[in-house]
Amino acid sequence: MPSQPRILIIEDDRKMSEALVSGLEDAGYHIETASSGEEGFYLVHKLRPDLLLLDLTLPHRNGLEILRQLRQDGIDLRVLILTSHNTVEDRVEGLNTGADDYLGKPFSFPELLARIDALLRRMLPASEPGPLRIGDLTLDLRAQTALRNGQPLELTQREFDLLLYLAQNRGRIVSREMLAHDVWRETSRFTPINNVIDVQIARLRRKIDDPFPIKLLQTVRGLGFCLREP
Amino acid sequence: MPSQPRILIIEDDRKMSEALVSGLEDAGYHIETASSGEEGFYLVHKLRPDLLLLDLTLPHRNGLEILRQLRQDGIDLRVLILTSHNTVEDRVEGLNTGADDYLGKPFSFPELLARIDALLRRMLPASEPGPLRIGDLTLDLRAQTALRNGQPLELTQREFDLLLYLAQNRGRIVSREMLAHDVWRETSRFTPINNVIDVQIARLRRKIDDPFPIKLLQTVRGLGFCLREP
DNA sequence: CATTGGCTTACATCTGCCTTACATTCTTTC
DNA sequence: GAAAGAATGTAAGGCAGATGTAAGCCAATG
Known part of the structure; x- marks a missing residue:
């Protein structure tokens, strides 16, 4: 609903994180980042982002546990899992845990953008091109x-x-x-x-x-x- | 919102269509099918399904054209594209045309189910008590x-x-x-x-x-x- | 006709909104 | 990079509408 959607990235690989931030900011999103599960969990509650980009291989805590906890708390936000765990079983497990979409690494950036847009499309007020x-x-x-x-x-x-x-x-x-x-x-x-x-x-x-x-x-x-x- | 979500499948391959119907009915969904773009377009308006499974290679009319037309009409339903056109460019185009998810053939049935569930999950709690x-x-x-x-x-x-x-x-x-x-x-x-x-x-x-x-x-x-x- | 319960009016208080003035932060400009 | 100006946030007070209180009146019931 807000005019500029807010995206939180939980990703411990610094290189990847920075690449995502710069690409997504160019696309017009407001980005926040966390590099561990705990920090990410905290930031979700603090910032209430519209979308969460979640890596699964995180230090200390598993990404899926974070997701499960968020869903248990009834937090309403879109979650796109972005990870190198990319077997069919991984995807099914991620989606069933409560993710809205799942994209395996390596991925194409245009596809990521298109999937993010698809997820946020429904939250945005009918974007009429005219005034x-x-x-x-x-x-x-x-x-x-x-x-x-x-x-x-x-x-x-x-x-x-x-x-x-x-x-x-x-x-x-x-x-x-x-x-x-x-x-x-x-x-x-x-x-x-x-x-x-x-x-x-x-x-x-x-x-x-x-x-x-x-x-x-x-x-x-x-x-x-x-x-x-x- | 309805207790048993309704899914419309637009798919011209009879074998594939039948397989989808039987699998999804077992999963508890109410299924309707169409085998051409025109029929599908008509059924979307008539049945108002909750989710559309859309193949892209259809006789007479392209699946993307159907989707574009539905979005132009402001029809609010989830669309999952299910097709053998599976390059990155295809996926980006499909999602940007208004699809909510995109899955290439051949696909794993459990993953399809998980993605369908993820799409429908958000509609369920929309139980507004009405005036x-x-x-x-x-x-x-x-x-x-x-x-x-x-x-x-x-x-x-x-x-x-x-x-x-x-x-x-x-x-x-x-x-x-x-x-x-x-x-x-x-x-x-x-x-x-x-x-x-x-x-x-x-x-x-x-x-x-x-x-x-x-x-x-x-x-x-x-x-x-x-x-x-x- | 007396009694009871409900209705009405007038007034008191309380809450939420608006206003004003001032403090802080962010930008601009030299 | 410091000063000036604009934008935004903070605090306090006043006003009006919403809600609560009290007292008297009326209507129903026996």
Whole structure:
């Protein structure tokens, strides 16, 4: 759901890890890495990535055990196993443990990219190539610009991200939790991030709603916010 | 989502098709088959299967064209390509066209099963309870919204909780004790919070019944309240 | 007609949201 | 690389709507 998907790589081979990072960052993903099972397990909980690239031969703990534990905890993320254990039995075991896809080393990078895209495709909001429109508000995703009533709005990065997320969920109520997770990429639920959201919503409102008679961004008390044409 | 997932196989090789059907039926799936692209395309629209097993070498029309057309139509189903075209380029093209997975022939049946399970795994927990309906009153649990006669009702959090509880017990008499316990989470039974309930019931009535001729929320003197269509 | 339970109104409190001002971090520019 | 400026985050206070409380009134039941 977030505009830039986050991928965590758990891989102990430094060379391989670096190659993956550079290739995937070029492809537009936000990458984090871990070099051991423990670190990876911790980072999954801390960062809540959208996709996990998992090597199976890890120091200390087996990759499959990590995966099993994550699934037991009910963590909802895509997992692509990327390993040199590549017999049919390995693949079946990996998939049955809870992986969403399995690719053996050596692999072709284009295929890896295509499989990653296939896994993330369903999480991303229907990526319409054209600009998003809500009432007289127009969002151009490519140019990172917003127009209201044909008139350009000067939005900062956060403001644009926030507005984009609301626009992609137009008509639906967006909770603070969703915003914290998908826009701020905040995971620790006990840090009171609530106020930041309030402030940014206010700043966004000042730009997109205050100068205009019709208000698009509504507050739903106790639940969150909603962007809709009235 | 359905208890027994439905799989459609588009495959022109009769032998292969029959082998797949018998193996997958043994695994507990409901199988339909098509032997040409046109038939398959038609059956996808008619049967709305959960998963499509797609061969690429089909008479008359190319399997990828079928897939492209389905994706253009916005059809949401999982697609696993199963074909003898098995170069890296083929796989990348298939995945980028919109397939969720790609398996080359010859393949191992256990691996096919594991990949099918992995694809269907994510659909199962999507058991959304669907909106509750009592007469012309509709409760959407997900969006926390209520409609009466198609017209949205502006309910507060408590009002919604209360209405939801009554709706879940529609037709049954709900006592004050039940409400105190289940809606207000009140434990000490001696604190007389009866009045709170009365007041909130009155407020709820004002919104869901007062503007309409047919009254859904009735008082049963000495026992409690009851939500039912008259 | 008295009693009981339920309804209504008015008011008190409490929570959640908004605002403002200020601090910190990140960028830009010379 | 230091200073200036913009962007973002933090903290505190105020306001309004939501919820709870109390008291009086009304309607049903015997």
